[in-house]
Amino acid sequence: MKKIQILNNQNKIYSEITKNAHYSNECHEFSIRIVFNGSEEYKLGNKTLKIYPENFLVINEGTVFNREIFSEFPVNTISLLYNHQFLNSFHQSMNSSNSILLDEPFPIGENPTPRFLETLYPMKGDMFFNMQHLKNLFDSDNYNDLLMNEYLIHSLINFYRIYDKEVLAKTEQLNVLNYANRKELFRRLNNAKDYMLSNYNQAINLDEISEYACLSPTHFYRTFKQTFNCSPHQYLIQLRLSQAKFLLKNSGYEVREIVNLVGFDSASSFIRLFKEKFGVTPGNYRIGIAA
Amino acid sequence: MPYYLFMIKDAIDFQLSVYEPENTCRFLTRYFGFFKSGIPGRRISDRQGFLICNSFGNKYFLTPKENTISSFGSDEIIVVNTDDCLRDYHLLNATGIKFEKKPQYTRNGLEAIIIDEHRNIYKLIEKRDYSDM
Numbered sequence: 001m002k003k004i005q006i007l008n009n010q011n012k013i014y015s016e017i018t019k020n021a022h023y024s025n026e027c028h029e030f031s032i033r034i035v036f037n038g039s040e041e042y043k044l045g046n047k048t049l050k051i052y053p054e055n056f057l058v059i060n061e062g063t064v065f066n067r068e069i070f071s072e073f074p075v076n077t078i079s080l081l082y083n084h085q086f087l088n089s090f091h092q093s094m095n096s097s098n099s100i101l102l103d104e105p106f107p108i109g110e111n112p113t114p115r116f117l118e119t120l121y122p123m124k125g126d127m128f129f130n131m132q133h134l135k136n137l138f139d140s141d142n143y144n145d146l147l148m149n150e151y152l153i154h155s156l157i158n159f160y161r162i163y164d165k166e167v168l169a170k171t172e173q174l175n176v177l178n179y180a181n182r183k184e185l186f187r188r189l190n191n192a193k194d195y196m197l198s199n200y201n202q203a204i205n206l207d208e209i210s211e212y213a214c215l216s217p218t219h220f221y222r223t224f225k226q227t228f229n230c231s232p233h234q235y236l237i238q239l240r241l242s243q244a245k246f247l248l249k250n251s252g253y254e255v256r257e258i259v260n261l262v263g264f265d266s267a268s269s270f271i272r273l274f275k276e277k278f279g280v281t282p283g284n285y286r287i288g289i290a291a
Numbered sequence: 292m293p294y295y296l297f298m299i300k301d302a303i304d305f306q307l308s309v310y311e312p313e314n315t316c317r318f319l320t321r322y323f324g325f326f327k328s329g330i331p332g333r334r335i336s337d338r339q340g341f342l343i344c345n346s347f348g349n350k351y352f353l354t355p356k357e358n359t360i361s362s363f364g365s366d367e368i369i370v371v372n373t374d375d376c377l378r379d380y381h382l383l384n385a386t387g388i389k390f391e392k393k394p395q396y397t398r399n400g401l402e403a404i405i406i407d408e409h410r411n412i413y414k415l416i417e418k419r420d421y422s423d424m
Contacts, residue, residue, distance in 0.1 A: 126396055129419050133375050147381045154377060154394075 003138065007145050010083040011152050015138055017076045022068040030113070031081045032155060033057040034123070034131055037250075038075035041198075042067045044118055047191065050198035054246060055120040056127070058159065061087075061113050078135060080152055084113060090156055117167050119190050120197045127158035170227050188213045189227050192220065196232070200239045201263040206232055240264060241277050248286045255282050305349070306340075308356040308367060310409035315353055316341040318407055322383060323371055325351075368412045376401040376417035383415075 003015040012029075033042070035051045042049045042057060043066040051057050059065060061084060069075050082090075091114040123131070134151040137144075171186040192213035196204065209232055210220035224232050240262040247258045256267055264270040274282050309315040319325040325343045340354040356367070373379045376394050380403050384390065391412075392404035400419035406412050 125421055126401070126419070129401075129417075130377070133377065136375075137378070144381075146385075147378060150377050150381050 005138070005143060005148065007149055007152070009086050009149065011086055011149065012081040013134075013138060013148065013152075014079040014081065015077070017074045018069055019071050019074050020069065022066070024066045025064055026067065027062060027064045028059070029081045029084055030061045030087050030116075031059050031079050032159060033059065034078045034080075036076040036078070036135060038069070038071045038073065040067060040069050040075060040077055047118075047194070048198060049120055049194055051120065052197075052243070053250075054123050054242060055197060056123050056131075057118070057120055058116050059118055060115045063118060076135075078131070078138065080134075080155055082152070082156070087156075088113060090153070094160055116163060117187065117190060119167075120194050121159070121162050121166055125158070125162075127155065127162060130154050130158060173227055174223065175226060185215075185223060186227065188215055189220070189224055192224065192232065193228070193235070196236050196239060200236060200243065201261060203263070204236070237273060238277070241274055244270065244274065244282065245278065245285070248282055249289055255286075258282070306352045306354060307369060309353050309369070309411050310356050311411075312339075312341045312353040312355055314409055315407070315411055316343055318411075319343055322386070322388065368414050370414050370416060373415055373417050376403055376415055379415060 001017045003013075005013045007013075033040070033051060034056045035053055037053060040051050042051065042059075044059065044063060049057055069077070130151060134148075134155070137147065137151065167186070167190075171182055174182045174185055176182040176185055192209050192215075195209055195212045206217055206221065210217040213220055215223070221232065224235070228235055230238070244258050244262045244264075247253055247261065248255075251258075253261065255271075259267045259270045262270075264273075271281055274280075274285070278285060280288065316325075316327065320327055320343060325345055327341070327343055340352050342350060342352050344350045380390065380394050383405070388405060390403055391406045392402075394401050394403045394415075398421075399416065401417045403415045404412065405415065
């Protein structure tokens with residue numbers, strides 16, 4: 001099932017619920033892509049990214065990509081597409097002083113479209129809550145152009161905050177003097193992070209991840225820790241535990257099934273790590289939610 | 292237009308000192324889904340006021356406030372909980388309610404401020420639990 005709403009300002013919302021879909025060579029405006037359950041795989045150039053409900057993907061205007069869903073159960077996705085002029089105007093309002101905005105409310109000439117790192121961002125905080133509201137409104141079929149637009153604007157506000165925290169601040173954190181090198185190093189580290197986010201349930205190792213990032217294992221290990229404040233291994237464990245927590249809360253899978261689904265080798269180490277991290281065993285965590 | 296559920300506080304029979312209780316009562320029943328309870332203008336414990344209740348059955352007694360100069364931030368604020376601040380901001384805005392502050396993110400969630408014509412301050416708040424993220 002597909003639903004599309006085009007707002008008066010040409011921003012668009014696409015929603016789809018499907019078990020099986022493949023789309024090739026898509027190219028749109030700047031977009032934010034969300035999955036509410038299951039996963040969707042994207043191919044951007046030679047990069048493969050898998051979106052789960054804990055993440056969202058951002059794709060710049062003009063990027064060509066493929067995407068597909070193959071699932072046993074219907075996967076619900078939403079994409080927010082922002083009109084070129086709208087995004088430019090929003091970007092200007094976020095990055096210019098009040099005096100500039102007052103002096104030049106309608107800048108002369110074409111501004112370059114803002115471009116962001118095309119990567120997986122954490123679906124958390126206000127972004128998470130706003131997306132839930134947007135989904136509820138969209139599902140209710142109670143279309144209201146102004147309200148939809150309000151949600152879209154706030155989604156962008158939330159994204160800019162996440163971008164500042166996850167990209168700009170972390171790039172600055174890297175102990176490399178040259179800005180271009182710092183940016184390139186962050187891009188590669190981020191590729192490694194995306195690789196882990198997309199393959200966390202597989203048996204992946206440090207060599208494999210560092211190769212994907214085009215960095216030597218030791219250089220990768222050191223700079224990853226410097227940027228994300230934990231080792232790649234710790235990052236992977238946290239990822240698996242978070243996903244396990246999500247499944248315990250939002251699915252009917254048994255604990256032993258979740259152990260396999262999130263990529264742990266043994267149930268005992270999973271239970272121990274889960275308790276260390278969240279202070280409660282997986283079983284008791286689920287009982288606590290149900291109570 | 293009771294398209295959403297509201298409550299002011301969890302306390303039962305909470306007393307609120309407001310400017311122009313009758314108009315405040317009208318404002319709360321018209322826009323925030325409250326119901327008038329009992330006889331309008333009744334006395335409770337020798338105080339004149341208006342009793343209203345929300346959809347959860349919590350009762351609130353609105354009594355007249357001393358007509359002192361109101362200063363934003365130090366005055367008593369009527370907290371109105373919502374499950375979607377943006378939606379209610381938008382819907383209330385569409386009915387002509389003017390917001391003193393548009394929805395803003397705080398560490399508790401999303402909040403917007405309304406000041407009515409009698410200088411009563413309402414804080415529309417969508418509490419968000421960020422602890423699980």
